Amino acid sequence: MTVTIKDVAKLANVAPSTVSRVIADSPRISEETKQKVKRAMEQLGYHPNINARNLVSKSTQTIGLVMPSSKDVGFQNPFFPTVLQGISEGAQEKYYALHMTTGKSEKEILDAVIQMVEGRRVDGVVLLTSRVRDQVSSYLRKRKFPFVLIGKPYQDIEEITHVDNDNIRAMKEATEYLLHLGHRHIAFIGGTRELMVTLDRLDGYEKALQEAGILVKPEYIVHEEFLREGGQEAVRELMALDEPPTALVVADDFMALGVLNTLDELGIQVPQDLSIVSFNNVLLAEMSRPPLTSVDINIFELGYQATKNLILMIENDKEPVKRLIISHRLVERSSCAKYN
Known part of the structure; x- marks a missing residue:
């Protein structure tokens, strides 16, 4: 047997027009009434006919x-x-x-x-x-x-x-965190320069170093894809420098996972030999070894x-x-x- 709006209205003790307004999320209906109608819909197994509504409203929803x-x-x-x-x-x-x-x-x-x-x-x-x-x-x-x-x-x-x-501020704070730990050779691993998030985070990194009176070294800035492989390639390049960094800010946790994998292959220990701050704070940041210090951006x-x-x-x-x-x-x- 098909459940109708009238059935929902009867169970919720409201008018059928009220049920229609709840389905349309009308601001004129109180939250209490909305919850009462939604409970009735759930109890009866009623599902709004979105297609019929869309034909009337000329909306695809x-x-x-x-x-x-x-x-x-x-x-x-x-x-x-x-x-x-x-x-x-x-x-x-x-x-x-x-x-x-x-x-x-x-x-x-x-x-x-x-x-x-x-x-x-x-x-x-x-x-x-x-x-x-x-x-x-x-x-x-x-x-x-x-x-x-x-x-x-x-x-x-x-x-x-x-x-x-505020990606500029977030990366500036991440870089300052490493500065406060005494690091002065801090490298940046970011995504492609075609993305605005990369440009903003690079800006924050440079601002933190400049305010600390530290020269920004072009060889300490590496751009790759936001992938594990990107992190692997970037850190190999950085650790091959005559003066490798003692700390990294990595613009993405997934890239940082690749960084950790490669450092392990190279026999470089984190954090004893190299410190890392990453971004996004997804689950793998907590599960990596060691667990990553990461900026939670509320994805x-x-x-x-x-x-x-x-x-x-x-x-x-x-x-x-x-x-x-x-x-x-x-x-x-x-x-x-x-x-x-």
Whole structure:
């Protein structure tokens, strides 16, 4: 037997129109009433007919997700599953579905986004990375299509809603942590320079050294992919220098895992011979040997707030442009020691 809105209304002791407003997440309905109706829906096994609602509202009730273009990167790095959890929870709260797209090149991704937008497959888009001179964000802006960026825009920062960390400050604090331990030969391992997060974290690293009166050495700055292999290649290059660093700031935990693997092969002990501060604080940072001191950037919250604010834009075209900065904190573990 099919469960209807009337059945839900009867069990919750409200009018059928109230049930409809709860499904639409109307702000005019109190939270207490919403919870009562949701409990009745769950008890009866009632699921809203989203397709029927969408035909009336001319909405797809779907959010598009644009993954990075590098082959397999988005599915290897633990950052992306975690941020997707936040995006998914924000979408589920408002009964939105998710439509994901990726590609082997920037052109493939742009073509896929154009198909999503022109084919009216989604109501808005979340961009999971911020790139220098990004064609996708430029296209979405020209189309005046709702989108939210996770990261800092390369340009027109006041005109694009984005959710980000203060990456300059976070990396500056991470570098200062090593400076306070007495290290003066600190190297930077970051991702590609095409990503805004890399540029911001490099800026924070350089600021910390400059304020400490330490010369920034170009040979101490290495850029690779945000992958374990990237960390392996970077640290081999650094440890082969005539004057190798005594400490590293690594812009990603997954890269840092590769760093640890290679240091073990080279017979270099962490933290006795080399200290490491990493970024993101995903589970592998705690499980690595030794456990990594890492900057927690609240990845889940980045995704959740991106979806929440995109839906506000979808449902209200007067929603103002926002810059949302998510907090960070340094989680101390066993990968750092005072310089001897």
